[in-house]
Amino acid sequence: MKEAEGHFRSYVRAVEGLLSASAEKFDLVVAPYNSGAVMVRFAKRVADRHAVPFWPALLMPVYTPYRFTGSAGGRAMPYDNSALIPEIRQKISGLPSASRSLLFIDDEIGNGRAFNECMRIVTSAVRDDALVPVSCAIVADENGTRKNYSFPGMDVCFRPYAVRPSPDVSSVIFDLVSDSLADAFRGVGNGLLDKKQVASILLSLPVKTLVNGVPRITDGLNKEAERVVIDLARLRADFAAYIDGLIAA
Numbered sequence: 001m002k003e004a005e006g007h008f009r010s011y012v013r014a015v016e017g018l019l020s021a022s023a024e025k026f027d028l029v030v031a032p033y034n035s036g037a038v039m040v041r042f043a044k045r046v047a048d049r050h051a052v053p054f055w056p057a058l059l060m061p062v063y064t065p066y067r068f069t070g071s072a073g074g075r076a077m078p079y080d081n082s083a084l085i086p087e088i089r090q091k092i093s094g095l096p097s098a099s100r101s102l103l104f105i106d107d108e109i110g111n112g113r114a115f116n117e118c119m120r121i122v123t124s125a126v127r128d129d130a131l132v133p134v135s136c137a138i139v140a141d142e143n144g145t146r147k148n149y150s151f152p153g154m155d156v157c158f159r160p161y162a163v164r165p166s167p168d169v170s171s172v173i174f175d176l177v178s179d180s181l182a183d184a185f186r187g188v189g190n191g192l193l194d195k196k197q198v199a200s201i202l203l204s205l206p207v208k209t210l211v212n213g214v215p216r217i218t219d220g221l222n223k224e225a226e227r228v229v230i231d232l233a234r235l236r237a238d239f240a241a242y243i244d245g246l247i248a249a
Helices: 002-019 035-049 081-093 113-125 172-176 179-183 195-202 220-228 232-248
Strands: 028-032 057-060 101-108 135-141 155-158 207-211 214-218
Touching: 002 035, 002 135, 002 172, 002 232, 028 035, 028 113, 035 057, 035 101, 035 172, 035 195, 035 232, 057 081, 057 113, 081 113, 101 113, 101 172, 172 195, 172 232, 179 195, 195 207, 195 220, 195 232, 207 220
Parallel strands: 028 057, 028 101, 101 135, 135 155
Antiparallel strands: 207 214
């Protein structure tokens, strides 16, 4: 848990740097469910603590299983994220300004599949070529390889907030959800929730689950947790206080 707290504090410092008056400003934050959505919620709490505005956020239920490497010889994805384009197009059209400069946030980045899928959908959803995003900063942790990430036609800058202890370690920051706390949710979702989903429920965020192989964002797991998790309101309040304490540290 200490490692997770160290990662979190590093993330807070990175977000504070992004929010500073002298920092680059962004038109839109892009993040994948579930992990990125939780990281955006954390970032908003940082912004609230400093009483500064946060950028509009586009939270995307992309399907990005790690077992699909995206290599030329790899298997095809079982779900085509292009199905998200109409929904994303509608959301982008409702923004007050063009989304030229993006900030991509996630807990970690490995082969870059989530980043590439999100960028592919966002750029495809923009109707006017003159408004296609031209730059993107990535904030996530990394595995120590200092890999460069890219996307066609876009200036991409990777700003890792922390380095994982080894390349095969993942989801370090989500150990903020202790094993005992995760155990309180064993009766939810057929007992198969991961810590990212538990964190989402603790923050009252909709949760991405697979329904017949299709990613869906719903409040179903939140409602189930409200029925079966003992003292959920207290658990949520305690987790929020814990997070805010780490932000203030």
